[in-house]
Amino acid sequence: MRPRLILVRHGETEGQSSIRYHGRTDVALSELGRSQMRAARDAIHAHHGRLEFAHVFASPLVRASEGARLIAGDSAELSILEDFVEVHFGLFEGLTAEEIRERHPDHYAQWNADRLAPNYTYPGGESRAAFMERVVGGVAKMLQLWHPEAGKASTALLVAHRGVIRTTVHHLTGHQPNVELGSIQIVELDGIWKPTMLDHVIHLKGL
Numbered sequence: 145m146r147p148r149l150i151l152v153r154h155g156e157t158e159g160q161s162s163i164r165y166h167g168r169t170d171v172a173l174s175e176l177g178r179s180q181m182r183a184a185r186d187a188i189h190a191h192h193g194r195l196e197f198a199h200v201f202a203s204p205l206v207r208a209s210e211g212a213r214l215i216a217g218d219s220a221e222l223s224i225l226e227d228f229v230e231v232h233f234g235l236f237e238g239l240t241a242e243e244i245r246e247r248h249p250d251h252y253a254q255w256n257a258d259r260l261a262p263n264y265t266y267p268g269g270e271s272r273a274a275f276m277e278r279v280v281g282g283v284a285k286m287l288q289l290w291h292p293e294a295g296k297a298s299t300a301l302l303v304a305h306r307g308v309i310r311t312t313v314h315h316l317t318g319h320q321p322n323v324e325l326g327s328i329q330i331v332e333l334d335g336i337w338k339p340t341m342l343d344h345v346i347h348l349k350g351l
Contacts, residue, residue, distance in 0.1 A: 147292030147333040148299045148340075149316075150188060151309045152215060154207040155180030155326045161207070162325055163240050167233040167269070167305075170205050177207065179351050180326030181214035187328060187347035188215065192299075199290045199300040203228040203308065212303035223289055227282025230305035234269025279311040292333050313339065324348075 155177025202212040265271035316337035330341035
C-alpha cells in the first residue's frame with residue numbers, strides 16, 4: 145500500500161457555485177451539495193473500503209469544512225489550512241459570467257483574453273501567480289503535517305475548491321484535472337506522486 149491523497153471538491157452551494165464565481169465568499173452547502181458529499185464518501189468506501197484517514201485537510205470556508213466532515217465523519221479532526229482558500233475573484237465575486245459581462249465589460253474582455261496567464265489579476269482581487277504560490281505553500285504545509293513515506297500505507301483527505309485542487313494535483317503530478325463539483329481525484333506516492341483517479345464523477349449521476 146502506498147501513501148494516498150484523496151482530493152474532493154466541495155459540492156453545490158446555496159449560492160449556486162456551479163454557475164457563480166464564489167471565491168472568498170463563504171457560502172454554505174445546499175442540500176444537493178450535501179448529497180454530493182455523501183455520494184463522494186460512498187464512492188470512496190466502494191473503491192477503497194472504509195478508510196481511516198491519517199489526516200483530514202480542508203479550506204477554512206464552510207462549504208469545504210462541512211464537506212470534509214460529511215466524508216470523514218463528525219468525529220474527524222480537521223486540519224484547516226488558510227492557504228487552501230479559493231482564489232479571490234475581486235469584482236467578480238458572486239457573479240455569473242453573464243453578469244460579469246454586463247456589469248464589467250472591459251474587465252470581462254481582459255479576463256477572457258488573459259485568464260490563464262500567470263500574471264493575470266482579478267480586478268480588485270488576486271493574481272493567478274499569487275494564488276498558485278499560496279496553494280503550493282499550502283501543499284508543503286500539508287505534507288509536513290502528514291509526513292507520507294513511500295512504502296508505508298497512509299491515506300489523507302483534502303476537501304477544497306476547484307482552483308486549489310487543480311493547482312495541488314498539477315504541482316504534485318504535472319496533470320491538471322477539470323475538477324467538477326463533488327468530483328474525486330486520487331494521487332499516490334510511488335517514488336513520485338502519480339494520479340490514480342482523475343475527475344471521477346460517476347457517483348454524482350442521478351443526484
